[in-house]
Amino acid sequence: MSARKADRIATFVFTLLGFISIGILLFIILEVLGRGLLTAINPKFFLGKPEAMNPGGGILPMIVSSLYLAVLTLIVALPISVGAAIYMAEFARKGRLVSSIRFSLDSLATLPSIVFGLFGMTLFVVYFRWGMALMAGAFTLALLNLPILLRSTEEAIKLVPQTYREASMSLGASRWTTIRQIVIPSAMPGIITATILPIGRIMGESAAIVLTVGTFIRNIPVNPFSMGAPLAGYIWFAQSEGLTPDYRKIVNGGAAFLLLLVLVVYFLARYAGRKYQEKKLMGARDGK
Amino acid sequence: MRESLARSLIKGDKEAYMKLLLLACASLSILGILLIFLFITRESIPAFVHIGFKNMFLSAHWSPITGHFGMVGFIVGTLFTTVIAIVISAPLGIGTALYIDQIAPEWLRTPVRRGVELLAGIPSIVIGWFGLITLVPIVARITNTSGYGILTASLVLVVMALPTITTLSAETLKSIPQELKEGSAAMGATRWQTMYRVMLPAAREGLMVATILGMGRAIGETMAVQMVIGGARQLTVNPFQPTSTLTTRILTEMGEATGDWRSALFAMALVLLLLSMILIISIRLVSRQRRVAA
């Protein structure tokens, strides 16, 4: 076979593979939205209360649970991630401790989410006696997302130009003051941008939360230590229990809504990321 | 460094306190993984004591109501679905990465990359539901079976592992020094020859890491697989037969299991933990090879 022919075949094959990958994405989005979009955008659905046995249920407490859980998780996870990232970016030196930290982060990142769910259930739900609670899920998901949050935050901090730090220290500021007044504020836009994407991941998580947060509630949760029913977990519950006569419609609608939610968060994160990049470029240009 | 930190603390140096606090934050990751390991092990001890290693790991007879807790069937289920999924998604993912890096026209490059990222973000429950209402009927019609089973589960896992493999492979390919690629082209090589003779060898470790991480994704997936694999307790390697994986069994039974049964489920979690560790060590080994070679 001539080199040219091989090249043409390879080009064709890889193009095909690329298109298959995108095709899979489009297929899924079209199927899920096709079946559920009409239900998802119906206010009676996304503003309604769920039904245990009757048709016509809604998913409002589920949506609120998902958002609430995301907020709680970030409240728990962000300070720790930022603190840890500052340490890793500013102070860490090659050594056994740092290697252990990296290894631990890699381990956490590879562990199946259901193992996190078991852990969260054992520690927070049973041992701490919180019962099924949004906070139990928040702590569990904080641990689960720690590796990714830490990595993005660390990158944002590392991107702060060294010259900022040097300038601050040369003016007599202590290391800590430099970090607090200069580095963190400079990195903040990057940190916030890096935080938006995990929100989507948190709302999409199901295995870890069905054991720690809950799968069905009638009313909107207010107390963070009460049970919740994040949308991802409720979808699984509804399709596995199949209790209401219209459960297929509800699951279709719920899945479509969740997909839309994730799409919105994704594009928001992309948009924010782009704006942040532009700002950085402009700032660099002005020699700030 | 640690002695000076201790000395600073004694001196009451505020900065030292801060450093310690930050170090504590970073160390929470170590604490986290240790706690997980501890708790899972502790909860699984009754199973090892009352049921025994042999009855759990050398038996495929899982029947809690008759007192049998052999999980080999589920270990095989986990491994088999993962292998099939990787066999499909690794070439697909690496091929897509090559497409993005080398073949795609400039205007398509970013959209395709973003598309793959988007695929990564789709919740597994949505993919599982898609599998249940779309894939299961298709597989059922083609194979004249119920549609649940290893094959359908593997297809779903392909969707989950693909973005990981693609994204990491694309990153690896991008990081190959431009001079290598240009040098090859300058010598008159076709694009395919460049890919085959220069890029793939150079990217070998990175692509292996990408594949291993894809495997990790597949092994750990619960929801999507649970909805399409059929939940049977049997050990089987027939792709059209229903079975279970470690993750799906834990999910479906944890709600009702008590006593030794519950402990056996935690033993399954321990197996999953072990599998994850094996993957991480594999990645470390592969990366170390690269450092040595460089």
Add this chain to the structure above:
Amino acid sequence: MRRLEPAARALVLILAVSLSAGFISSGCGGKSSGESGYSGTVNASGSTTVLPLALEAATEFMDANPRANVQVQGGGSSVGIAQLKQRIVQIALSSRELQPGENDGTFVDFRIAFDIIVIIVHPSVPINNLSYDAVKGIFTGKITNWKALGGPDRKIVVVVRDQASGTREVFDEKALGSTKEEPVESVDSAIELNSNGVVRETIAATRYSIGYLSYGYVDERVRPVSINGVAPTVENSSSGRYPIARYLHMFTRGQPSGAAKGYIDFVLSDQFQNGPVRREYIPVKKVQKR
């Protein structure tokens, strides 16, 4: 204060929306004061089979009695009964009878619904009646092909419920003869599904399949099968001729009082029995005394 970046703006937007949604919605539907009716908290837990009924009743009961608070959770019949014993809950939901040793003498049994387990097949299976032995043989894997029963030469696809299911428990006990001392396990190649709804969908879509469903779920897409010539009707079940049936229970310690009594009275009321109960089960009153 630095001008908020677009990224921060996006984050604040998400937080604001979620918090407002929470506050606004919790503001609505607040309990009005001065209403008559029961008050107090009732905790119930147990069977996931009874759970939807209990949840539905709780909702309607709380609507009528705004000062009452009925909390219902699942966990399984065994969990509910254990929690009743430990006084963690006042009501245990159960899809089975009490086992010896569970009742410490104080338990009161309220039967709240009657459930018939119907064996169903995909329409492609031309069989209307099975003997007990045939049923046991099929579900334990001893009979694997329909031709052994006079049907087509095709492998039998067996569908069962998950281990946590009360429906499965009754089926295993009454159709397979499984007991605590000598449990009988379904064949391990059986597809395990989590709910009546999904079982029905699967059997309706899978040729040569067989499974079981609660009475209220049977529809025209699946064919019910008689056992030993007895059809799974209300009459046959209440008279005992069709034995694969059971009551759904709510147990209490001693006679209930206050909101718990009100709640159980409501569950047994005609309004609830002829409404939600009838949709999937059989109202208790319709069943002759067994």
